[in-house]
Amino acid sequence: MQGSFRLSRWIGLGLYLLCGLAMASSDVSGVRVWSGPDNTRIVLDLSGAPQFSHFNLSKPNRLVLDLSASKMLSDLSKVPLSGDLVKKIRPSTPKAKGDFRLVIELSQAVNPTVFALKPTGNYGHRLVIDLPDKAGSAQIKKQQQQISKAKTQQQLAGNRDIIIAIDAGHGGEDPGAIGNKRTYEKHITLAIAKRAQRLINQEPGLKAVLIREGDYFVNLNKRSQIARKNKADFLVSIHADGFTSSQPKGASVWVVSTRRAKSEVGRHLEQHEAESDLLGGVGEVMGSVENDAHLNFALIDMQMDYSMNTAYEVAKKVLGELGKVTSLHKKRPEHASLAVLKSPDIPSILVEAGFITNHKEEKLLKTGNHQEKIAKAVVKGIKAHYRTKPLAGTLYAQTYGVRKHTVRKGESLSVLAARYNTSVAGLKKANKLTSNTLRIGQVLTIPNS
Template sequence: MCSLAFASSKVSGVRVWSGPDNTRIVLDLSAAVEFSHFNLSQPNRLVLDLKNSQMATKLSEVELSGNLVKKLRPSTPKAKQDYRLVVELNQAVNPTIFSLKPTGNYGHRLVIDLPDKAGKEQTQKQQQQISKVKKQQQLAGNRDIIIAIDAGHGGEDPGAIGRRKTYEKNVTLAIAKRVQRLINQELGLKAVLIRQGDYFVNLNKRSQIARKNKADFLVSIHADGFTSSQPKGASVWVVSTRRAKSEVGRHLEEHEAESDLLGGVGEVMGSVENDAHLNFALIDMQMDYSMNTAYEVASKVLGELGRVTSLHKKRPEHASLAVLRSPDIPSILVEAGFITNLNEEKLLNSGNHQERIAQAVVKGIKTHYRNKPLAGTLYAQTYGVRKHTVQKGESLSVLAARYNTSVAGLKKANKLSSNTLRIGQVLTIPNS
């Protein structure tokens, strides 16, 4: 009987990332390590034993994130050659611990995922309150159109890295928060951020978060990277059922697969909510709507981006990316520029340029939904086709004043050659 042999390993780095409902601790290792763990209570602690290992970084200098982890400290291991790490906690946890092989710029890692029960309960309460408000709005027929904004990468996954060491994950979050602010300034639109800080969200879970928030549309913000510094310009991507044709598209798909590995989740976290029990015919219809809507919005966003920055392609491009594949939520992915291009890296670091990119994205989305407002929304009341049945004593000037439009607009919308109206006549009221 043989057993796996593990080389001596050094822990060269420790990082802590905090999300809304979990905290992640990542140990950078010089080699794969055999490990075991157990929990202690009163006070709550997680004890992790690393076989044949030593700590090569100062735990006191590790920046803690969130409220779950109180302290990281060493303790006396059972065997002299081992290392024991104690994680002091503010609540009892059931951790998920797994190792990751080297990928990208990362070597061996050990990942400790700690579910934050208090944070999850707070998130659920917020979701319940949001659902309650939305139901009230739906009954009144004036609900907001919900736009989910996904800042690409995050946490362990930096995304593309520029020559000036600009991380894509930081640029995308900065632009996403600007998009959120601009959308929330628009009456009838409401923004939801998929991630609000520097932590990784599983690629498939991003659409699920949008779905839980009843999102009508999802826009994912990225900053392109490539193997050379020549490519430049913004682009907008929509879903494809086939592999991307362009070299940049294939690089994007490969980069997404690497991101999943860097984030360190995938199958390890177990299955999530399964929406597969939907009627296939319904999915087909929904997918057609989602793809058509996504392409229309992508075209409008691309047009607006062309006014504020150079474009890599003048038409929406297609790729098979996880964040675009939701059949029930139209989704686009915006590449704000190439972070691997020195000039565009400088621009993407500029707050003014980030604001212009955000404005272009929001304007494209607003234009689409003003032209095609969703039923039951405030946008439909404001921008949708309105009808009026003429009553006794009403004239074009009276109706123009009532609906905040003009007599000329009413005549044009209804193809009227005179100002004369008849009782019972149905008029189309143009948008003001």
């Protein structure tokens, strides 16, 4: 009888504790708003796992979020808003005592995605609210159509630009590596990316497209999709390395590998990328990326071979340029299995500008002068590759490609030099000629002017 009583008591206590856990509060300690070009993200920092529900209201447009056993510990009036979608965030009367109701006033009707994230990295429990911006998406689609039309016209003329997509790593909820002086990788990468964009756009025949233009997170798989939609010929992802100690230093360049990285730094980088997806708040809700099942597997293999070979060649040239302006962590391109490098149709490299966890390099990476040096080195490496191997149908091919001419009756070196805007000496050197005499049918290489 006594044993039965003790058992009942323990069962009762267990049920009491379970009920207590179920009713544990998830107070809101902070609210952050990130505005991207086609969506706005609101993140609530919570003291525990949330129990929530939400619904939409119209006239005016609002999103209402109910949190059970919760209270707001942050001053909503001081939450900085960005973008045009979210007009105001305010509390309202909850449906039950002890609950909290949050109202988000919107400039347009939305179909929100609301999901909870478990603690990861330096973050605790979070509730993420993704609000798609129809106006922003329409503007992006219009810009992409204009880019596509302009590129098609250029292709017909045979003088299109080579499109370089520049991906600034991390962003928004995901700060990336954090230096000893609280320097965030996401700010360094965007600063270098914008400098590289400016330098590329100064070069006739090249055009740069930024994957992200502000402080917001872009899903890792979506970064390649954005590059593809902008018809990018090459993608470079900018990062600033981080490690568990402050000793490692130097810049490095990474290319895709089908196997896990061999080095400790490489494995740390792969783990950091996995954490990045969770910090950005998409790892648990994103579906598969574009369905490429209709593509022929043989074609994919051919594209992948081309992409990997091109990426490795560019990586070597970029490393060579980086070695002139900063120390190198490795003198050869390194391999890692990273999502941003895996596009079969777009050659891609990832540049680590240095270790933000190294005290000396953190200080350097914060300076505009050093950021400019890194950006110039990356751009010089890319230009050097495409000047030696310009893509067909591009202005670079016209400017730097090998041209041939078959000699006809009445043509001389001086006539051809004037026609192709070069010199007689240049023609003789390019064709290893010892005299000015030409023969009909002779094939000459025309040097670049």
